Amino acid sequence: MKIPVHTASHSYEVIIGNRILKDAFSSLKKHIEEADRIIVFTDENVWQAQHAYFQEQFPEPFEVFVMPAGETCKSFDNYFAAQTFLLEKKSTRKTLLIALGGGAVGDLTGFAAATYMRGIPYIQVPTTILAHDSAVGGKTAINHPQGKNMVGAFYQPQAVVYDTEFLSSLSEKEMRSGMAEVIKHALISNEKWLMELLDLSSITKLSDHQLASHLKSGIEVKAKIVTEDETEQSVRKYLNFGHTYGHAIEAAAGYGGLAHGEAVMIGMVYALLLSERYSQINREFTKSFLQFAIEKGYPFEGVFNYSFDQLKDYMLKDKKAEYGVLNFVLLSKIGEPFVRSIELSECKEIDLELRELLQEVGK
Template sequence: MEAVKIQTKSKQYPVFIGAGVTANLQSFIKERFPKLSTVLIISDETVGSLYLDSLKAQVSELQVATFLVPSGETAKSFDHYYDCLTYALEQKLDRQSLIISFGGGVVGDLSGFVAASYMRGIPFIQVPTTILAHDSAVGGKVAINHPLGKNMIGAFHQPEAVFYDLNYLKSLPIKEIRSGFAEVIKHALIQDPSFYNWIQTNVTDLSDLKEGILQHSLVRGIEIKGMIVSEDERETGVRAYLNFGHTLGHAIEAECGYGVISHGEAVIIGMVFALKLSKQVTGLTFNEVDFTSWLKQLGYQVTLPAGLEPEKLLARMKQDKKSVSQKVRFVLLSQLGQPSLYEVSDDVLIASLSEF
């Protein structure tokens, strides 16, 4: 087991990473919450069918209620958010209650927002079950989607802890592995060129990720995110760099329809575009051919999905949270590990998207 400490202005909390770490979950809860009333586990139907009984056995001495939402991005809706709140009220959760988010990034975002808003905020713990959640489970950004934009309704609400049990990753389909590893690549590109070189050398087949390589990748990704979040908890500055690849990525997700293309696969396309744009705007020197060849080897698509129109993607990007006064701002790299925010004109974006 490894532990990474996350320090923000509002809270300090641990991220425990390793196979079997949820064996320590019950003792952690008892020690941290001596006056605990009820634990509500929010999960999705897929994770619930596979692992919910196992997790409940780990907290068998606590008073536990469970609630399942549908699997996939559609769970991050007003309707399912409302359903979670209704169930919490029916179970008579109070301010001494605790929510456990048990699932991937979708469940983490949804249940974290439930925790942030129920009785104006109760504590929650993240128990991620996907690789993607190594990014989303850390940092306290919780949200649901709106038809006009992804993650536009939400809050900053830090968890009490993250228990990242690698045993839950063993059943992930390759599409989810690919989606999650995109965020590992992002962390390397924006912060640590040596880590980027390491993963490019050591990760050549996502269907055969050795546990040691996976654990090191996740730990380093979490460390990088933790450093950035500790400096800028509420995304008023450098935390925006974590959105590298996401400006176009979120637009692709929205245009395709949430869940049609996975978050990470959309972000990969967004990062390839941002690197091309960086070469044009900042003069970045980067072996783009080598990078895209490696991505293709890992099974990623590196071009826009068919049928997406530049003008519609631009309209989506103008709804991005980094945009100001309908001006699109992109996270670009001047060098590997050196990101900055740049305002990019509509004309440049339309031309670049048309060529892309």
């Protein structure tokens, strides 16, 4: 199955399906033939779990650069090591990079590709559920000790090859994390689809068919938004639903403490509470959404480890913050996002409401 992505700078396809790696790469022959060498960037967990399948399905000769797993691969040190590897392998402007991994590998590889000799081609091969989001749309970045994703570029891949076979070795925590972004895509686009997700008895044990269908819907939402707005001047901001407070919790927990999607789930409940003040979203919905998230194992107890003052400092570093005013994505109703600036004092009130609500539902 193919989903087209048309951005202002470049058009490409997301090819999605189970055990499709080989066929997908034969349909991308042109890119392979144009490349003078192929270098696969991956991380140690992915390579350990999936190298046999990848090698069996990917017949071309390639070199592999195996990086530390998770956010560590988005450090300046690893970025430097990646560039060194490319230079040592005598990579040129015609070298093709393949990002085999989750969002972390994808972000690092995309940024390495954007900057090596001012830009070389790359293909995303996502291996996590979350990466249905991160692999599409061309946002690439590494982390600075002072903030996540602070150094990066908009740089689109040549293609995205999403073989759901890779998801078989994912841990439950990572499944849950990724499903939060799927749920985010539903919240900002489609009430009927959201209700289907909220009705699932498990979000970590979906059939191949169910999973593929929800991932396809998620990619379509993302593709439509980045087609309209590649560089986040307008509607692309909606994809940040749940991310302002979520990123703050994620940063406070120390990268790796909470999975990205776990933190985003907390941030989405926060954004729903805030939405209640300006829209048709009501407490009944927020509460039932929170109950769903708790039941599915999202770890909300993390909130109590940090004070609002600690989280505030992280929120103010958000790329969407301007002069101490935070720009939040809210929902006027399910499927209809909008952006509103919110004073810090109000953020504090909502933080308190969140803590009270968590206590009320027994967290």
